[in-house]
Amino acid sequence: MDLRRLRYFVAVAEERSVGKAAERLRMAQPPLSVQIRKLEAELGAPLFRRGTRGMDLTEAGLALLSRASEALALAEEGFEAARAIASGQRGRLSVGYMFVLASAVLPRLVPELRRSLPGVDLDFVELSASTRKTLLLDRAVGVALCMPAIHHPEIQVAQIGTQPLMLAMPARSPLARLSAVPVGKLQGRPLIALPRPEEEPTSSAVSAMLRRHQVVMPIVSRVETVHSALSLVLAGEGFSILPACAKLGAPPGIAFRRFVDIADTIEIAACWRRDSSSPLIRNFLKSAEKVVARL
Amino acid sequence: MDLRRLRYFVAVAEERSVGKAAERLRMAQPPLSVQIRKLEAELGAPLFRRGTRGMDLTEAGLALLSRASEALALAEEGFEAARAIASGQRGRLSVGYMFVLASAVLPRLVPELRRSLPGVDLDFVELSASTRKTLLLDRAVGVALCMPAIHHPEIQVAQIGTQPLMLAMPARSPLARLSAVPVGKLQGRPLIALPRPEEEPTSSAVSAMLRRHQVVMPIVSRVETVHSALSLVLAGEGFSILPACAKLGAPPGIAFRRFVDIADTIEIAACWRRDSSSPLIRNFLKSAEKVVARL
DNA sequence: CATAGGCATACCGAAAACGTATGGGTTGGC
């Protein structure tokens, strides 16, 4: 009842000769002969007719051969599948991403993932500020691209890139004539902000930066998505402070400018459940880092 | 790459516990634990997550499990098939029979074979005097029921019964009033004979018997089959000397009588190629003997 | 009759597997 015996049997049956099969199996002829006879003894059935010129399958041998080769192929397939899954070349992965990153990252990330992980069944889901943590903890998504990271004891974080903060304003605004804006110039100007820090930590980096420079900007609107913020900016409602990558999804008529002497960045992070850490996620990280590095 | 390892793996996966699986496999727990780890090492893939309350399959393990259980089932099926074929419980057998035996033997033999060899794919072919030897040698039939045996160096014969010779005549014939007919009474009467001895040895037993009793019967017809012979007898063309079993297929109006003081019999034999002797044929013989004994 | 080719048998050394004894980590109850 040994997989090796079956392999030997199939070899002998295919070569119709113990000697030839032994050569193919890189072993000596006598032990192979012994194994075949042991198999026959275990089964209580002669599998070969020994002729003077090699071996010939009996009916019983023929019946065994078809099943045995199928079984061997199936076992081999199982081994391969397990190896592929264990090395993260195969499986299923649901990738969550936050809206800010959609325009900048997805168009490059999706083809890159499909290329480097062809055996993986990928799907992509947009995360909202209110559900992202839940979806991750409930395993509805396997890994989430966030900006910045989610903090939670069961969630593991890997930073895969950073983005400088930039000022978004209407192109016709006088400040847009500067190539870099001094932070002080923002004093008192209306700010279109993203959700409160508790739910959407992106804006906490912004308020920290403003606080550090002792600049106060009255918040005229709080919106859920970058897209809404940009629309309000375009409408002349105020200014917004966003990661540089938001520029890629911005409509024409919006100007993005960096700040003078300010190196504040916000991190792009991959987050996943600590207990569902897997080689597949490791492979995902490699691809994501590669894509984000070229932003 | 051992079938045993796969069996162990499936047991552990199903029991979700090394200890339980070891119990099921009638072995100690530590060696089983070792085998599982060896399998994982060979694959380079962790198959289980070790929790504090037993083992839990990983994705890779799940992928292997489905294939492994299929492969095991297939291998087991192959073993069973080989065993069944080797013990003659399974296979294909073409049974040839001579026309004389059709009415008497087939109605009992066919159900008996289907009952005792349910796994065997049987078919039945009628043999003619001219083709029976060829069909057997060409393996078109695996075994042939003949009366009497075929003689040929490559053909093996087993006698499975005997039949007394009987006189067939119209029921209105004066001889039919006797319960047993003295051979001498046949002197000079017309005989309806079966084919010449070279091709149809049945009639050689008849002529030998007549010769031995110095009785001469002019042959008025030579016909191919018992059925034709009986039709001519019914038509009043003459007498025929046939094995007792022919009575079972005879139309009404024909009387069969035994002979006085004559124990001449003709053998019913099974014939098959010496080199295709198999347990299946051995099983066939058992059934055939059983049926013929009750004629 | 001698030789060659192919499978089977015998024996020995090496490797693998099994069992017993034991360790370590976690859970659950007193």
Add this chain to the structure above:
DNA sequence: GCCAACCCATACGTTTTCGGTATGCCTATG
């Protein structure tokens, strides 16, 4: 908070099995 129970992992000695070498037997061939 400690101790017992449970379960898997490790260590080691014994036994089984496997593979290699040497050799025998049979048959076909020249």
